Amino acid sequence: MKKKFYEWAKQTFFLVLGSALCAFAVKAILIPQEFISTGLTGAALVLYYKYPVVSVEALYLIINIPVFLLGWRFVGIRFVLYSVWGMIIYSMILFFIDVQINIADPMLAAVTAGSLSGIGVAIILRSYGSIGGTEIFSVIMHKRFSLSVGTGTAIINGIVLIASALLFPIETVLYAFVYATVNMLILDKIFYGMTGRKAALIISEQWQEIAKDLLGQCNVGITKISGKGGFRGTDKTILYSVINRKNIGAVKKIVLQKDPSAFMTLMTTEDVTGLRIGNQPHW
Template identity: 25%
Template structure:
């Protein structure tokens, strides 16, 4: 129950962060990169429906299709995030209508239009969820075709972005194209940052004090391997363990103070599969 409540909080907050970035910075500047919300900007130009309402309708249609094609399992996390995002965008249009951008700095607004949705998407992907939209199309394509899903979605996003050049102006189109180019890099970067841990290789003569500290003080575990020094020929031990960033500082300081002769290698890693870490 605690884990489910924690995921629910993550789902809600990350989706709301996405909604703020999309509504206040993307919609108001007519940036057209990025799936359904990018298409919504183009459709809103016709004046027949607002960007928020189009996103709501499109996401609901895709959710219904996804439910019947992909099954109930698909609907759990994706449906909640998609509905919340759609309702939040439509609600913001009514609560806080905007006739122009927040500032007269389009580059600054582009940064927030990319960064806030990227943070939200990274958190959702990290807990195995998504905000719906073109992700649903990708899941359906993956199930029934052998297409390269990433390339297919990139072509779709590229088409929508290029359309911005003709519907709006060259400057808006160029900003949208820049946003498309940077968005995927930012999402990957945020995911790696969320999952970043420290991988330890500790070469020492007496592993027991270090392992006791890891078990008793850090409440983690480690693996010990017997080894031999190539230069000295002495018997050695190698301790393998993984810590989060805060724990890594404590362990590093302990080893430097209590085992100054130990040879210590610390590297960054963002793919940890096992008990006690989030990438399971």
């Protein structure tokens, strides 16, 4: 019971922190500048600007109903339940925030709002849920087509921006494009960078001792690959492992201690799937 409560509290913390950043970007920066946003928040803002009878929060909730049904169908019930919880948190924060930051330079405002919302969405998507809208579509595309969450977000945002160009001045749409671009770049950088992994290839005559110490001291998984030297044609055993960034120093130290002449390469990985070392949330 304690474990379940701790897990729920941790997921809620991610949702609250990320939602606060996203809501602040919308309420404190985008609305005072009369910018349009992107995704379903953008759609809600478009309706709000044209028909300011219903609040942004209420419009966002209404638009999300069919989206959650898609999330249930293509992702899963746990993701949808956490996303409903996240959307409620986001809408409540959006309702209670009453802060306006009057940034004189519209370009700076677009970059600032895009950065804040990008960080916020990245934090939210490290949980088991989302805050609805674009994030659900992004997760569906990530699971079904292996698109990065940032790319999926960019596709949805592009559709909203094209529709907005028919209703708003081109300058407003271009600022929204800047906002969306910054949002996408920050989202991908933070989302994948929060749990970065490196793939290591190690070639050494002392591979047995190196493998033993890596398994014992760093607790990393290792795969042995048979290979041949290109010059002499001698048989080689190549060690392959995917490691956390925090373990890189320890791994290099072990390799060089056992064999100062060892050949080792470290390669950046983006999407790692696996029970122990995977860097994707288990949506």
